[in-house]
Structure formats: structure tokens, C-alpha cells
Amino acid sequence: MTDTASPTTRRYGSRPTMKDVAARAGVGLKTVSRVVNGEPGVTTDTERRVQEAIQALGFRRNDSARVLRKGRTASVGLVLEDLADPFYAPLSRAVEEVARAHGALLIHGSSAEDAERERELVLALCARRVDGLVIVPASDDHRYLEPEIAAGVATVFVDRPAGRIAADTVLSDSFSGAREGVAHLIAHGHRRIGFIGDRPSIHTATERLRGYRAAMADAGLPADERWVSLGATAPERVRAAAEAMLGGPEPVTAVFAGNNRVTVTVVRVLTAWPWPVALVGFDDFELADLLSPGVTVVAQDAALLGRTAAERLFRRLDGEAGEPARVELTTRLIARGSGELPPAGGGAGRAGQMPNGAA
Structure with missing residues (x-):
């Protein structure tokens, strides 16, 4: 006998079961189980009847019982x-x-x-x-x-x-992503490139540093230790590292930032810096494309x-x-402008002299 109880009756009575669905649809219990669990072996017409019965009765699968x-x-x-x-x-x-x-x-x-x-x-x-x-x-x-x-x-x-x-x-792939980002700066004329990353105990920080060193070595460029800084991503630490690289006797003309928190602090430093400095950051971040210039990033798909x-x-x-x-x-390089800036003053300032001839 087909169960013709209304949804209202079911709502205030016992919770509908798969047996109720099977009775209403006129099929076996195993067929209802297959439909509910998305298993094969049910015709389109039968699946439709079962789904209609499920909707009419307000049946809900008991996941708690199933997982137990x-x-x-x-x-x-x-x-x-x-x-x-x-x-x-x-x-x-x-x-x-x-x-x-x-x-x-x-x-x-x-x-x-x-x-x-x-x-x-x-x-x-x-x-x-x-x-x-x-x-x-x-x-x-x-x-x-x-x-x-x-x-x-x-x-x-x-x-x-x-x-x-x-x-x-x-x-x-932090290594390959960083290598590509630094190679991008080298391709735009930069030879003195700084790296600011997270703490050396963190796997991603060391892999990105390894990618930086590989790109510099590929181009036959030195990776001066004065241009490398790993540590906490606290803004004060990153700011101090960036200012030391930019204001040293051989100032960097570009910075590769090891993650989005580092990049945001470096952007703040460069906004107030007296000459243009190229920047590529690892990780995309909100509003990076709206800055002027937009921030070039190595994006990973979180x-x-x-x-x-x-x-x-x-x-x-x-x-x-x-x-x-x-x-x-894999990662993806997104060029937006900051990584495509050429070295300020040609990048050839003498030791002790700022780019563009600034004292």
C-alpha cells in the first residue's frame, strides 16, 4: 500500500525514513539508498520518482547514523x-x-x-x-x-x-616561483636586487631564498649578503631591512618580497622613497592592481x-x-608595472652616491 501522508503530517509526526520514501515511490529500499547516496544502477524515471517522494515527504539523510x-x-x-x-x-x-x-x-x-x-x-x-x-x-x-x-x-x-x-x-612551487620573479627583474635591467623574506625556519622562506639565489646565479650576478634579509614579518623589521638595502653604499634598484605581508610594508617604504625602485612580491594581495604602479606578483592559488x-x-x-x-x-607571474620599472638612473650609481645623482 502506498504511503500518501502529506508533508504536514510528516512534519508533526515521526521523521520520514527511507522505507517511507520507498513506499511512496513504489520501489525497493535498496533503490532509494542508491539514489540518496548517488550510486549508479537506477534508471532516470525511477530516480525522478524517488526524488519526488523525497521532496514530498521532506526526507533528510541521517548522516550521523551513516558516519557512526x-x-x-x-x-x-x-x-x-x-x-x-x-x-x-x-x-x-x-x-x-x-x-x-x-x-x-x-x-x-x-x-x-x-x-x-x-x-x-x-x-x-x-x-x-x-x-x-x-x-x-x-x-x-x-x-x-x-x-x-x-x-x-x-x-x-x-x-x-x-x-x-x-x-x-x-x-x-616556491622555488620556481621566486626564481621566475627575480629573473623578471633581471630581464628589466636590474643587477642589484634585494630579497626580504620570512624567518629562516619556515620552509617557504628558505625555498624562495633559494629561488632568488638561483636566478642571480643564472644571470652571473652576485647575491651580496647585504641585499638579503630573513626574519619576522613585523612591519618595523621589514621597514628597517628595506631602508638598509635602499640606503647602503651600493643601494639595490629592485626588491623581491618573500610574502604578501612583507610586500605591503615594502610598498609603504617605496611610496615615500625619493627615487623609483622596482618591486615583485610573492603572493597576490587585495588592491595590488589598484596601486600606481600596480604591484607585480608571483601568485599562488591558495x-x-x-x-x-x-x-x-x-x-x-x-x-x-x-x-x-x-x-x-605551479605559480603564476602577474606583471602590473612595479616589476617592470627600469633601474633608477640606469642603476649605475657609484658607491656612496644615490641613483639619479641624489646626494
Whole structure:
């Protein structure tokens, strides 16, 4: 007998089940299960009848029961450096969208670039039985995770690799991106190019410095240590580094900035500088195209990083085996004007003399 209960009756009565849907559509329970779970083997007409029954009854799949049968909690953790950093916003959103598509809740946390805080956050998430973790690492030693991974917590590292363990990793190709950005400055006549990056303990900072040195070596140019500065991205530190490079006896005519926070501070310094200085930054940032000149950047796709990491995580949760994989995504040079400025005064000022003959 077909169940003809109205949506109103169902709303105030018991929650409709797949058996109710099957009865209304006149099909078997397995057919409803296939439609609900997106499995093949159902004709178009049958799928239509099942979907109409689902809509009429207001049926909702019980994800909680489904994941509990699989021994899961339907939650994953995401540990970032800083949720306030614009770079991590699209990455976080992409992870959340993939988690949502898999019926999972995403729990965020910020490590503040502190290794001990990262460890506390990760272990707290594991204690709450998250199914998996996506981590932007602050630590260089992740052996503390070995018992959790052995217990079945799927783990993927993103933006930077894990330290001292083998794990799935999704990165941007920081080395090649920086090499291309510095080569772009060299192609526009620059020979004295400064590099200002993040702390040397951070993988992306050292990879971008390596790309800078490779580009300089490719062109047969020296990479004077006075033109290189790694450290905290605090504005006062970056400002001091930029001013030292620009005001030294052999001032740089161009700067390569190692990430978006460094780039923003360098832009502020150059805005007030008495002569033009070329600039290329690693990472795009909001309003970069509206400045005058627009800021040339090496752009990485943060959303693609997050999506790739999250999709790999859920493949592991669905049973994909194999050795840990390392995925490197390509970057893209976006020329907007600041990286195409020629060296001021031809870039040939004598030691102790400012470009354009400024005293």
C-alpha cells in the first residue's frame, strides 16, 4: 500500500525514513539508498520518482547514523598559522567546502607560528576524535603525530611539509616561483636586487631564498649578503631591512618580497622613497592592481592548495592506500608595472652616491 501522508503530517509526526520514501515511490529500499547516496544502477524515471517522494515527504539523510556505522565523527580539523592572514582565507574556505560536500564539519585553529601551540591544538583535535587533519605546520618535528596517524587519523600537510615524518603534502612551487620573479627583474635591467623574506625556519622562506639565489646565479650576478634579509614579518623589521638595502653604499634598484605581508610594508617604504625602485612580491594581495604602479606578483592559488589537500584527505578517509604523496602546484607571474620599472638612473650609481645623482 502506498504511503500518501502529506508533508504536514510528516512534519508533526515521526521523521520520514527511507522505507517511507520507498513506499511512496513504489520501489525497493535498496533503490532509494542508491539514489540518496548517488550510486549508479537506477534508471532516470525511477530516480525522478524517488526524488519526488523525497521532496514530498521532506526526507533528510541521517548522516550521523551513516558516519557512526563507519566509525567516524564526521569532523575534520584545520590548523593554520593565522586565520587573520588574507592568504589563508581562501585556503580555509576551500577546505570547508570540500568537507561540507562530504558531510563533515570543519574545526579551525590558529598556531600563531608557535610549534608548541600547534602541538596542543592538533592533539586537542585528536582527543575530540576528528577523522582527519589538514595542517599548515609551525613545527619542524611532527613525530608526536605518529600514534594518532597509526590510530587512523588521516593527515595532510599543506603549504609546508611535515617535519621528520612521511605524510601527504600539498605545496606551491616556491622555488620556481621566486626564481621566475627575480629573473623578471633581471630581464628589466636590474643587477642589484634585494630579497626580504620570512624567518629562516619556515620552509617557504628558505625555498624562495633559494629561488632568488638561483636566478642571480643564472644571470652571473652576485647575491651580496647585504641585499638579503630573513626574519619576522613585523612591519618595523621589514621597514628597517628595506631602508638598509635602499640606503647602503651600493643601494639595490629592485626588491623581491618573500610574502604578501612583507610586500605591503615594502610598498609603504617605496611610496615615500625619493627615487623609483622596482618591486615583485610573492603572493597576490587585495588592491595590488589598484596601486600606481600596480604591484607585480608571483601568485599562488591558495584555494587550489586547500581544495587539493582536502580532497586528498577525504580520499584517504575513503580507504585510498599507498605511500605518502607530495604534490607541488605551479605559480603564476602577474606583471602590473612595479616589476617592470627600469633601474633608477640606469642603476649605475657609484658607491656612496644615490641613483639619479641624489646626494
